[in-house]
Each structure stands twice: as structure tokens, then as C-alpha cells.
Amino acid sequence: xxxxxxxxxxxxxxxxxxxxxxxxxxxxxxxxxxxxxxxxxxxxxxxxxxxxxxxxxxxxxxxx
Amino acid sequence: xxxxxxxxxxxxxxxxxxxxxxxxxxxxxxxxxxxxxxxxxxxxxxxxxxxxxxxxxxxxxxxxxxxxxxxxxxxxxxxxxxxxxxxxxxxxxxxxxxxxxxxxxxxxxxxxxxxxxxxxxxxxxxxxxxxxxxxxxxxxxxxxxxxxxxxxxxxxxxxxxxxxxxxxxxxxxxxxxxxxxxxxxxxxxxxxxxxxxxxxxxxxxxxxxxxxxxxxxxxxxxxxxxxxxxxxxxxxxxxxxxxxxxxxxxxxxxxxxxxxxxxxxxxxxxxxxxxxxxxxxxxxxxxxxxxxxxxxxxxxxxxxxxxxxxxxxxxxxxxxxxxxxxxxxxxxxxxxxxxxxxxxxxxxxxxxxxxxxxxxxxxxxxxxxxxxxxxxxxxxxxxxxxxxxxxxxxxxxxxxxxxxxxxxxxxxxxxxxxxxxxxxxxxxxxxxxxxxxxxxxxxxxxxxxxxxxxxxxxxxxxxxxxxxxxxxxxxxxxxxxxxxxxxxxxxxxxxxxxxxxxxxxxxxxxxxxxxxxxxxxxxxxxxxxxxxxxxxxxxxxxxxxxxxxxxxxxxxxxxxxxxxxxxxxxxxxxxxxxxxxxxxxxxxxxxxxxxxxxxxxxxxxxxxxxxxxxxxxxxxxxxxxxxxxxxxxxxxxxxxxxxxxxxxxxxxxxxxxxxxxxxxxxxxxxxxxxxxxxxxxxxxxxxxxxxxxxxxxx
Numbered sequence: 195x196x197x198x199x200x201x202x203x204x205x206x207x208x209x210x211x212x213x214x215x216x217x218x219x220x221x222x223x224x225x226x227x228x229x230x231x232x233x234x235x236x237x238x239x240x241x242x243x244x245x246x247x248x249x250x251x252x253x254x255x256x257x258x
Numbered sequence: 259x260x261x262x263x264x265x266x267x268x269x270x271x272x273x274x275x276x277x278x279x280x281x282x283x284x285x286x287x288x289x290x291x292x293x294x295x296x297x298x299x300x301x302x303x304x305x306x307x308x309x310x311x312x313x314x315x316x317x318x319x320x321x322x323x324x325x326x327x328x329x330x331x332x333x334x335x336x337x338x339x340x341x342x343x344x345x346x347x348x349x350x351x352x353x354x355x356x357x358x359x360x361x362x363x364x365x366x367x368x369x370x371x372x373x374x375x376x377x378x379x380x381x382x383x384x385x386x387x388x389x390x391x392x393x394x395x396x397x398x399x400x401x402x403x404x405x406x407x408x409x410x411x412x413x414x415x416x417x418x419x420x421x422x423x424x425x426x427x428x429x430x431x432x433x434x435x436x437x438x439x440x441x442x443x444x445x446x447x448x449x450x451x452x453x454x455x456x457x458x459x460x461x462x463x464x465x466x467x468x469x470x471x472x473x474x475x476x477x478x479x480x481x482x483x484x485x486x487x488x489x490x491x492x493x494x495x496x497x498x499x500x501x502x503x504x505x506x507x508x509x510x511x512x513x514x515x516x517x518x519x520x521x522x523x524x525x526x527x528x529x530x531x532x533x534x535x536x537x538x539x540x541x542x543x544x545x546x547x548x549x550x551x552x553x554x555x556x557x558x559x560x561x562x563x564x565x566x567x568x569x570x571x572x573x574x575x576x577x578x579x580x581x582x583x584x585x586x587x588x589x590x591x592x593x594x595x596x597x598x599x600x601x602x603x604x605x606x607x608x609x610x611x612x613x614x615x616x617x618x619x620x621x622x623x624x625x626x627x628x629x630x631x632x633x634x635x636x637x638x639x640x641x642x643x644x645x646x647x648x649x650x651x652x653x654x655x656x657x658x659x660x661x662x663x664x665x666x667x668x669x670x671x672x673x674x675x676x677x678x679x680x681x682x683x684x685x686x687x688x689x690x691x692x693x694x695x696x697x698x699x700x701x702x703x704x705x706x707x708x709x710x711x712x713x714x715x716x717x718x719x720x721x722x723x724x725x726x727x728x729x730x731x732x733x734x735x736x737x738x739x740x741x742x743x744x745x746x747x748x749x750x751x752x753x754x755x756x757x758x759x760x761x762x763x764x765x766x767x768x769x770x771x772x773x774x775x776x777x778x779x780x781x782x783x784x785x786x787x788x789x790x791x792x793x794x795x796x797x798x799x800x801x802x803x804x805x806x807x808x809x810x811x812x813x814x815x816x817x818x819x820x821x822x823x824x825x826x827x828x829x830x831x832x833x834x835x836x837x838x839x840x841x842x843x844x845x846x847x848x849x850x851x852x853x854x855x856x857x858x859x860x861x862x863x864x865x866x867x868x869x870x871x872x873x874x875x876x877x878x879x880x881x882x883x884x885x886x887x888x889x890x891x892x893x894x895x896x897x898x899x900x901x902x903x904x905x906x907x908x909x910x911x912x913x914x915x916x917x918x919x920x921x922x923x924x925x926x927x928x929x930x931x932x933x934x935x936x937x938x939x940x941x942x943x944x945x946x947x948x949x950x951x952x953x954x955x956x
Contacts, residue, residue, distance in 0.1 A: 212357040213548075215486040224344040243483040244540060249345065251539040252757065252773075255616070256547070256750040257363045257608045 218242055277317065284310025288388075291576070292381060298571040301647045304380075305565065308388060308643045312636045315392035320400065320632040324625070327831065327839040328404050332625040335947040337410045337618065347411070349622035349949070352629060358620070360634040361551045362612045363399070364558075366445060366744045367602025367816075368642035373708035374809060375599040376649040376657065377585040379577035382596045383646055390597070390604025391639035394846035398820055399609045400631030401827045401843060406614035407621055408941045414614045414823055420940040421829050422919075422926055429919045430822050435758055436908065437608065437815040439786070442531070442751045443793035444808040445744045448707035450523045450798055451805075452737050457516035458507040458698055460523070462734055463741040464516070465499035466549075467530070467542070474545035485548060492549045493556075496742070500735050504698060520798035527748075528791035534749040535756055535783040543749045550743035557739050561644050561716060564723035574650035574657065579681070586662035587706070588806045589868030590860060594853040598813035603642025605846065607819025609635065622949070648715030649708075655685025656693065656702075660711040663803030664704040674703050698730030706803040709740045755786035796901045799894050806868065807905055810861060814854050814909065818916050821850045825923040832930050833939045851920055858913040862906055871909065875902035 210216040218239050225236040237245065269277075287307035291299060324330045338349040375383035406412055412420070415434070419427030453460040473492040481487060506512050518526070534542050583591035588599065602608070613631060621627060649657060658678045659667075667674040671687045678685055694702045697714060705711070713736035720732045757773065759782045764771015770778045797804025824847035831840045864870035867877050875898075881887050882895045929936040 208351075208353060210486065211351065211354045213485050213489065215484065217485075218483050221344065224348075228344060240478070240482040243478065247540045247544045251543060251750075251753065255362060255754075256747055257365050257367075257602075257606070257612055 217246060277314070280310050280313055284314060288385075291384060294576060298573045300569055301565060301572050301651065302569045304384060304572070304643055304647055307384075308640055311388045311392060312640065315396065316632060316636060319392060320396065320628050323397065323400065323632075323842055324628045327836060327842050328401065328627075330404065330625045330627060331944075332623050333947055334624050335945040335949075336407055336621045336624055337942070338621055339947060339949065340942075340945055341410065341619075346616075347619045350620040352622065352626040355617060355620045355622075355626065356630050356634055359612065359617045359630050360637055361555070362616070363606075363609045363634060364554060364638050364641060365602065365747050366448070366740060367606060367608075368638055369645045369712055369740065370448060370708040370809075371600040371603055371813075372642050372646040373649040373712050374587050374661070374805070375596050376574060376646060377578065377587045377661070378581050378592050378596055380572055380574045380646060380650045381576040382581070382592055383600055384643065386596055386600055387604050387639055387642045387646065390600070391635060391642075394820075394849070395603075395605035395609070395639065396632040396635040397842060397846060398605055398607075398823055398827070399613050399635045400628060401831075402610040402823050403613040403618055403621075403631035404624070404627045405827060405830050407618040407624060407627060410942050411619040412614065412940075414610050414826065417614065417830075417940070418822060418826050421826055421833070421937060422922055423937060425922045426822070426826065426919060429915050430819075431758070433607075433815070433819050433822060433915065434611065435755060436912070437812070437819055438751045438755045439789045440793065440808065440812045440815050440908070441608075442748050442755075442790040443797065444805065444812045445747055446524065446527045446531070446790065446794040447797040447804050447808060448709050449741050449744050450520050450527060450794070451705055451707035451803075452709040452713070452741060453518070453523055454520050454705070455517055455701075456699055457513040458503040458730075458734050459737045459741075460516040460518065461506050462499050462503035462738045463745075465502065466496060466546070466738065466742055466745070469495045469499065470542055470546040470549060473549065474541045477545060477548075478540050488545065489548045489552050492545065493552055496549065496553070496738065497735075500731060500738055503734055504730060507698060521795060524791075524795045524798045527794065528787060530745075531748055531752050531791070532783055532787045534745075535752040535787065536779055539753075543746070543753065546742070546746050546749065550746040553739050554743050557736075558641055558644070561648070561719065562640075564719050565644060565647055568719055568723040570647070570651040570719055570722070572647065572650040573652065574654050578654070583866065583869070586658060586666040588809060589866060590810065590857070594856040594860075595810065597849075597853040598810050598817065598857045600642065601813045601816040601820075603639050603645070605817070605820050605850070607816050607821070607823055610819065610823035623947070645712060648712055648719060651719065652711065652715050653683075653685065655679070655683035656690065656714070657711055658683055659685050659690055660702050660705050660714065661708070662704060663706050663801070663806065665801030665803065667704070671701070671703055696729045697733040699733075704803070706805050708805075709737060709744075712740065713737045752783065752786050752790070755789075756782045759786060793901075796897065800898065800901075801891070802868065807871070807902075810857060811905060811908060814858055814861070814912050817850050817854045818912050821847060821854065821916055822919055824850065825919055829923055829926055829930075830939065832927050833936075837931065851916065854916055855913060858909050858916075861909045862913070871902045871906040875899045875906070878902070 221242055222236055284307060287303050287310060290303045291307055338347045341347040342349060372383050372387065402414065405417060409417060415427050415430040418430045453463055469492055473488045476491065477484060477488040581592040583589060588595065617630065655678055659674060667677040671690065675685055675687050690702055694700060697717065702710060713733050716736045717729050717732035721729045760771050760773055760778060763782065769775055772778060793808060797808055800807065824843045827843040828840055828847055831843060860869050861871055863872065865873050867874045878895050878899050882892060887895060926936055
């Protein structure tokens, strides 16, 4: 039962990562370990999402 | 330097026995589909053959390439680790990268190509999909991904410039632009043919636009960044739109609002393409992409399950008489046109752009390149096999009735049926009428482009596997699903074309290069949209259906890009002192050069009117001059003649570019082998991976 729950948790996490659902959480984690001492604040959720989408679509993203 | 990917110990006896078993099973399955000459054959043989061929290819051939040719080094830091910026370069879990990479490479191509190539019978296409993928396409994706990873994630164009010189770089850039234009035109044509005089399909496809916008607003303003939530709501709305289209089709008042002919729909798609290219990405493109990726993966899984549950019989013969080049769907003999028609699914040059784009910047470990590069292409190839099954489970008569253009079999249903019967494929007007009614369409004759026949095949498989009586729903679901990601490719492609053009024009006049300056955005989007819009619109006027001339052109362009990628890869392999392994990329390269050159030559100079662009143009011009054309045909003839010359110019351009590149590659290879001065290997210096060190220390 516990093993099953673990697998379910793991798959859910994988799905969130693949779809980009947890991108903001990952960004915060990255920001706190790499840029936290710069003195400024991390991006708001909305601002982050907007910046990410603009960046991602700047090149060949999809194929035939 | 220790090579981590080489298995440390020899395979166990059990392992050897299992692989011998897989080999025997695979060989029997391939033998069964190759030698079978009866009424029908079970589709389960296709699935078994494919899975065994892929398993053996992956386990042995890709391992050989990984260990001997490329020498993947898991202890070497990847660009994602060295240049980690938390944005473009991020070390990522290999399953996540696999998901992203697969979603990026899998488009509508592998569904359309096999459907069209089924006119030769099931066997040529199936064999090419399997052999082409294992020895060509997977190898191309794998080596390109690896070489780009070794070069800090450089693009194919940059690698071509670094390794071959400026000619290679320019060829890659121009090639990409051309493919984009032709690809978008032909995909637009597929959607137009699926929506022609079908209010249900048109209204459903139209509904995908406001749904995407709604989800875009939701993910930006209401629940920022909640991708899964937004996508699930969007998918529910899309399913509702399919059902809603069915209701709308029953309303005589409403349905006429969505009933259009081909040229009108083409103009609408062109207007839509322009709008999609200039609005912000979050509003339309990004949410549409989430929805289409979700739909694509979900539907493909469902189709695989349905085929395995149902195990339908393939009714198409192994070969048809059309291998001689007289086929109704596209003109041209088995060699070389089956290899041109099935590009995606066997080998697709476009993939090399993805493999040298975002994916190499995400690899946490160099050794993952095998799983992601080789593995994702195998899955795409499997999608192509399923498309082949969906096309060939139809009665051959029905398949030809749906896919043959009116210009070949005749406009009237009775004429079309008579022509198809004369080829030896039984089908009746009543049967086609009943099928159309079941699918919720007025007619299914001459619905060229592959999408309707794929949808009929998929609908019959789904309704048999998951309960009958839902045929029309499944059919329009399939049309919606194909149109959804075709339009995503159209949006994304137009935008990429726009960026590349802005980049180019920015060298001439600086402000034109600014991607946020509206005059430049409108100008460049307009240029790109008119380029593909021209081919799309001409395709809808063409009595032979447009697919006949555009699809081979797309195939040639796509294979040319693959040839560029393989030229670069072969050069790098030779430069790294592994001449004796250069055949790994040189053999598929040689094959591609043979097929693209032959196909381009035939498209240019064949005296057969349905193959040669020039002879078709001359024939039409002669008829026009003699006044033997009926008035409606005479009106469009000058445009069609002009179109033939444009297509011929493009074909000649592809042919010449390919050969310039090949000769340039040979020149560089000769200089390397004879020790003459040449451009050095542009690989980034070796840096040990900290991840592995830590792991070793623990």
C-alpha cells in the first residue's frame, strides 16, 4: 500500500515536471540557491510564467 | 578515460536466450507480413514486427554507436551542468527530457505520410518505416543530439558552419526556411480538405481557437502557470466542441455558416495564420501547444491500446499495381517515391533542428543521448506504423475512394466508383454513402490529404474497440485532433519563419531585426504567410488535389535537411579519427542522396504529366493555346502553369543545394583523410562531471 502510494506520488511529480506545472517551484528553488544573495526578490508567479513563455517560443519548438 | 556505457560484464545466458527469442519472433513477424499473399492479414503482426525490430535496434545497434562510434562519456560534464543558468541550460531528469523531445518531434507528418504511401500496398511503406528508422532516422537524431551536446548545444546551422564552412551553414539556413514554407502549405491543405463542405469539422476546428485563447487567459491571469489544470479544462472543452459540432450539423440555419469550399477555407486559414503570428504567444500559441501535446500523446496511447485489443485485419494487399507509378493519390513509382512520401516516421531532417535546439541544453548526462535521441525517434516511428495500420484496415476500395482526387477518378460518385472498380478494388456508391452518413459527413469521395481516411480508420478501430454507435463522434474527434496539432505546427512554423526572416533583414536595416517592433512584425509575418499561403491557395485550385505536387516537394525538402545533418555528422566522425565507423552515417546519407536526387530529377524532367512539373506545365500551355480546355479550366490554367514553374524552380534549388553540400562534404573529408589543412573539431573541452564524481565519492 505504501509502495503504491510512493509510485503514485512519483508519477504525479513526473507528470508535473514534464508538463511544466511545477516550473515556478523549481524556479524558486533555483533562485534561492543561486541568486538569493543578490538582494532582490524573485519574480512573481505571473511575471515568471510570462517571461518563460516568451523565452520558450523564441526558436524552433515544434516539428512536422 | 573510462567508457561508462559499455556493459561491464558479458551478457548472461538467460539474456542471450531472451534476445535470440526476440530476434526469432521479430524475424517471423517481418517474414509473415512480407510473404503473406492472402485475403487479409492481422495487424498484430505489424505491431510485433515493429516492437521486435525496435528492441533489437535499440539494444544492439544504438549500443554499438554509443560505445564505439560516439564513445558517450558519462563522466563528462554536459552543457546543462557546466552552463546551468536555470533557464535554457538546466540538467533535467531523462524521462522529462524524453517527454519534451518526443512532444517536439512528433507532429502530423508520421500520420499523413504512411496514409498516402499505402497506395503502394502495406509492405513497402512498413518496411521503409522500420528499416529507415532503425538505420537512418534514429541514428540521425541520436548523433545530432550528441554532437550538439558536445558543442554547448549549438544549432545544426552553426555546426554546419563550424565543421564544413560557410556553404554548409547557408545551405542549412535556407533549407530550414524552405521546408517551413512547404510544410505549412501542405499541412494547411490537409486541414482544408478535411473541413471542405463539412460544417461539423469546420465548426469544431474553429472552436479550438477561442478555447485556446480562453485557456491562455486562464493560465496567465486566473491561475498563472497552472498548466495541468488549464490543459484538463481545455481538453474537456475540446471534447464538448466535438459534440457541439454534431448538434450544430443538425441545425439547417446554423450549418450554412460553416459550409465552405476549399479556396474560401484556404483564405480563412491564411488570415488565421497571420493573426496567430502577430498576437502574443501566451494568448494563442502556448495554450494551443499544451492542448495539442496532451491530445496527441493521449490519442496515440489510446490508438495503440485499441489496436492491441481489437487486432483488426489489414485488408490492403502487400503490393498494389500502383508501384509502377500510376497511383491516383500521387504520381510516381515505388522507387523513389515511397521513400519521399514517408519522411517523418522513417527519417526526418526536421528532427535535427530539435536535436540541436532545446534538448541538448537539458541533458543531465551525456549517456542519456542514446535513450532520448534514438529512443524518441523509435516511438515516432511506431506512430507511423499505427497510421499505416489505420489506413490499411479500410477496404482498399474505400481507401482509394476517399483519397483519390476528383481530377483522376471523376467528379461524380458513379464515375469514381467505376474507375476504382476497374482497378480491381470493389466499392459501391451505396457503401460510400452509408459510410459518410455513419461518419456524419455528406460525402467522403475525394477527401484527399490523408486526414479524412486516417480519421475513418481510427474511428472504426475506436468504435469497434470501445463500443459501437459512436462512429461519427470518433471521426470528428480524430479530425479535430489532427487539425489541432496541424494548426499548432502552422502557428509555430510561421513564427519561426518570421524570426529567421527578421534575423536576416536585421543585417540590412537594424530595426527590422527587432522582434517587438510592430511594423517589422507585420511585414515579416506578412511575407512568410504569403509565401505558404500562395502554395496553399494554389493547392485548393489544383484539380489533382494539390497534395499530389506539394507532398513530394515537402518530402524532398525534409530529406534534404536530413542529408545536411548527416553530412555534418559524417564530417565530425571522420575528423575525430573514426573513418572506419563513418559508414554509420554515410550509408543513410548515400541512400538519401540517391532518393532525393532521383525524385527531384523525376519531378523536374519526367515526361509523365502527373510527375514532371515541366511536362505538366507545357502540356497545359499547349492545351490552353489550342483552346481545347473547358472554360472553367482555362480560367485557372495560367495560374497552374505558373505554379508548376515555381515548384520546378524549388525542386531544382533543392537538388542543387544538396549536391553543393555533398561535394563540399567530400572536399572536407578528402582534406581530413589526406592530412591537408581543414577546420578543426569544434568540440568543447572535456570537463569532468561533478555529479558523477560525487556519486563515485559516496
